[in-house]
């Protein structure tokens with residue numbers, strides 16, 4: 556289905572070219588960008604003439620909020636609906652007086668990870684860059700207007716529904732727009748992209764700005780990982796690590812390895828030993844995420860004591876390790892629990 560072209564998919568350069576082609580000074584791009592992204596009350600409004608031109612050529616629509624769920628821990632989950640009626644979930648996660656927005660990159664997901672609620676849906680379609688950006692604007696506006704929170708711009712994690720590198724062209728376009736100085740002006744390190752290990756996409760990461768990269772590792776053994784992440788059959792760990800080793804990382808940048816800890820499956824001493832072999836010499840940090848059950852899931856969450864024990868096993872092996880505090884699990888907004 557061809558969707559209308561959205562104003563939100565344009566970089567400032569593209570907007571300038573459009574204005575020039577329509578005999579309008581490209582200098583007006585700054586006013587347009589600030590109105591679209593900054594919403595500063597003192598900003599000069601877009602003139603009627605330019606507004607009419609933009610409306611004739613682009614849609615200025617943002618996703619609509621269909622449903623909002625709030626957790627007592629401050630997490631807010633939105634079901635956002637696009638113009639074709641498809642919807643995705645977007646999550647605002649509070650963290651140290653700031654918020655992070657977890658963005659979806661696809662409607663559903665083709666990767667079918669066995670621990671993931673989204674994976675049970677299959678892929679419906681890729682999101683356009685404007686739909687990815689739209690989720691951010693709507694969530695940030697909600698913080699401001701509904702919650703009255705004047706915080707700094709929320710950081711971004713591409714960890715919602717979908718495999719972002721399976722839709723790498725649109726995700727890269729969105730990242731470039733997020734970084735526009737006259738728009739949101741985000742720095743690349745304010746954004747984290749998490750991949751399940753989609754190798755063709757990992758090979759393109761050197762073309763991206765230097766955003767943070769996370770790999771859903773979940774097991775250092777191919778046979779277990781294949782059960783959790785079926786694309787591991789096509790893209791085994793050796794190939795993924797060869798591609799990751801080829802990334803130009805910044806001096807102090809390391810790759811985060813997400814490790815969904817599942818009771819009795821990947822929390823053993825041999826897992827810790829193998830993780831040491833795999834990551835000991837690499838610029839890495841391990842992020843342990845205790846599994847979040849969802850309706851019908853076959854895995855169990857380990858006890859808090861077991862999570863701590865496993866972390867200690869890794870720390871003893873001198874692996875940089877953290878435990879991610881689960882937010883929003885009561886409203887199915889935690890990692891792997893999203894479903895439209």
Ligand code: SF4
Nearest residue numbers: 664666668671674717
């Ligand atoms: S974990 Fe991510 S990549 Fe895997 S099925 Fe869920 S959304 Fe897709």
